[in-house]
Amino acid sequence: MPRLVHRLIDAAALRDPDSVAFRCAGASLSYQDLACRANGLARVLSQIGLKRRDRVAVLLSKSLEVPVAFYGVLASGGILVPIDPKSPAEQVARILRATGARHLVTEPRKGRLVRDALTGCPEVTHVIGLEPVPVSDAPPFRCLPWTTVLEEACDRPPTVPILELDPAYVLHTSGSTGIPKLIQHTHHSAMSFVEWAVAEYSLTSEDRLSNHSSHHTCFATFDYYAAAGAGATTVLLTPAAMMMPASLAALLEEERVSVWYSVPTALVQLSLRGALEARDLRSIRWVLFAGETFPEKHLRRITGQLPGARFSHVYGSTEVNVCTYYHLPEAGDLASPLPIGRACSTCETLVVDDELRPVPDGDTGELLVRGSTLMSGYWGDPERNRQVLVRRPAAGGFGDLYFRTGDRVRIQDDGNLSFVARADLQIKVRGFRVELEEVEAALLSLDEVEEAAAFAVPDDEGSCALRAAVVVRPRSASPPATQNEILAGLKKILPLHCVPADITILESLPRTPTGKVDRNALKARLTA
Amino acid sequence: MVVDNISNRKPQELEEQILAFIQRELLGPPDTVSRDDDLLSGELLDSVAVLRLAAFVQEEFRFSLGPSDFVVENFQNVAVLAEYVRSATAPAEPPSGDHR
Structure with a gap:
């Protein structure tokens, strides 16, 4: 069957x-x-x-x-x-x-x-x-x-x-x-x-x-x-419950929830604003989290607040679903940074250099994954499929498809994988994947916008806030576009999590010597 | 001593202040909000906007929200939020007259 x-x-x-x-x-x-x-x-x-x-x-x-x-x-x-x-x-x-x-x-x-x-x-x-x-x-x-x-x-x-x-x-x-x-x-x-x-x-x-x-x-x-x-x-869980942590905590108790899986942000909110001391949440036995780095101070607090639960840090992407996992030890100190762990029984992982050759253990490289949870491909996008689904020799001399995660990792001495950085400009905002270039493309599609750059600012709750800077087009008949006009235009074409929390209007954007927008300089200037 | 007792303000006044903040700071045109709109449907405000709203009412009406106040019943719409602000800012004891 x-x-x-x-x-x-x-x-x-x-x-x-x-x-x-x-x-x-x-x-x-x-x-x-x-x-x-x-x-x-x-x-x-x-x-x-x-x-x-x-x-x-x-x-x-x-x-x-x-x-x-x-x-x-x-x-x-x-x-x-x-x-x-x-x-x-x-x-x-x-x-x-x-x-x-x-x-x-x-x-x-x-x-x-x-x-x-x-x-x-x-x-x-x-x-x-x-x-x-x-x-x-x-x-x-x-x-x-x-x-x-x-x-x-x-x-x-x-x-x-x-x-x-x-x-x-x-x-x-x-x-x-x-x-x-x-x-x-x-x-x-x-x-x-x-x-x-x-x-x-x-x-x-x-x-x-x-x-x-x-x-x-x-x-x-x-x-x-x-x-x-x-x-x-x-x-x-309805959006209302998720926005009101104390209501969520009451619901978890009432529904006797035993397994939780979310981005860290949701757990941070529950921990900070859930009024957990008033709740009996002993029914929770597993807490899985994925998608972003869990700030250590928040993770320490929530593990203390839910003493009956085991915590599991899972790693993956929509393309390959969960491919590695790390169960936090039941006792003892938290590893810092928290590893993404080892391959699931469905997958095999490989850390490679730019030429897709395996790097020595302990060196940083891109993570490749092969396994049965891997997608069959991007719908209608052969070019992108060629970029991320690469055929290379697997152990034993046969070839197989590997997924290029775009994430840079290294193998720790204990055999666990440790996440180092995203290789490209994809960021996470409250658990949602956002590509900075997509936000910029949308901004630039607006008539009022001449130049645009988006960047992420970490918030102290483990997520990112999305911000942008634009140069507006001078208009002869009316005053130049305001921040609100641009935000309103953006909301019509992007999902809410891709709309920057703040847009700064500048005279010009800082550029690198090659003429690219210098996101780091911009970020330094606007967050100073 | 003159105290601007928020709980004595008209409910409508509180609602209008909250509505104006949401409109000005959290939505911007073309979205609009009215007193009965569900603020927690996920379609009008996201979770960050709801936190900003909570910060606004605390600062504007000079009281503080504890974690146990972050419940659906207090934030469902502007009408219930204004009523909650009114009750949360009400003096704990009725004025007895002795010390005034």
Whole structure:
């Protein structure tokens, strides 16, 4: 039998139909109901003409409809394309166009965003989740309400041949050319991660995972799929709970959460503002974190506040999911800096120089990864695939594909890998990947902006604040553009986490001798 | 001694001050905010903006928020936030008259 992601919920429903798969804002969805509704969506998709491997975009806020949409698309044989629900219309349109999706699953509160986005996407034929509109002002796509899905709910999945090596989903990050990177994973790569995670953290049906991350990120593969692999419950955390740490702490206690996976920022907030002393959080047994460096003082405090929990520093990227991990020792001092650990059982790591030759142990080099959790490639981007997926000899004389992570690392004396730096200009803002060049490209696309440079300033909570400086275009008829005008323009074309917290208007930007914007000089000048 | 007792201000006045700050510092055009808008939906403000809002109300209305005050019930929208500010700045004891 092929290992297919959507079979995870069928298996869990068979073992214990009434066990809770997902919870959100106090409501529950059992594995049986999830499987039936997912089958309902799969049937509707097939009735409206979906063919195997067609892309289906999902644009939903966090709710119990998200898992139905995910598993339903997978069961239909389609390729799932989850879109960041905070994307502006232009970004939604770009992803729809780039993936060639003809079907979109959404919800009434996204109606306006969907209509705005779809004016630029004539190839989208069906939207599930919006009420049909009168023929007189009908849009060029057909709307089917969510009740259609519920009416079709049944325990028989459609019979579509699906291979383990077929694509399962396409995740997106930001991209330097304004088009986000579209990262394609197969059922095989997803299931390899699920199996590793279930085994490494001994997940069982007794576990309750908390979902922090947006469902378009690779973090969500843990919450949505690994949880189902164990028949566990995932508690979807609403944005409100995540913005109010004391409410979040109360929810963690009430929901008896046992496994947490997030960026460090979320844990820092919980630790600083969660009023944890009033809470009984002994149910938490694993805390996984990834994506950014965890400032030592904050990590020390949170490990003290959650004495019953083990902490695990996991490392990876959307391209390869988790590929190394380091469990913090149960007692004793914290290693500083915290290593990213050793390769998961799914992966092999190699540290190489610029010519892709292995460096001596202890030397710094770029990290290469081969393994079963590796993506099949960037969707529709052969050039980028050639850059990052390189074929080279593996041990034993056969060749294999390696992923160039772009991260510089070194092997410590104890065998653990230690992260040194990003090789390029990609930064993390509150756990989101942001490419400085993308922000600059967006700024420069505005009429008012003549020159632009973006840079990151570390905040003391382990994340980065994004800042930018621009030179504005003189206007003959009106005064020059203000910071607010530029920010407003940027918000229309970039997701919120890519919009700088502050934009400084300058007469000119500092340049290096070769004429490139000197980001370091700029940063020094503006943060002095 | 003249004390500007914030808890005696009209609720509408507090709401307007908070709305003006959000509009001016956290949103900018073209987004707008009204007293019943959900500030915590994740679609209007991000987590950093919410922290800036918390910093603003503490400074503007001269009281301090402890960790246990960072709860959904106090920040859901401008109407409840203004009401919370009013109650948080109310004098602990009713004036007895003896010392005034």
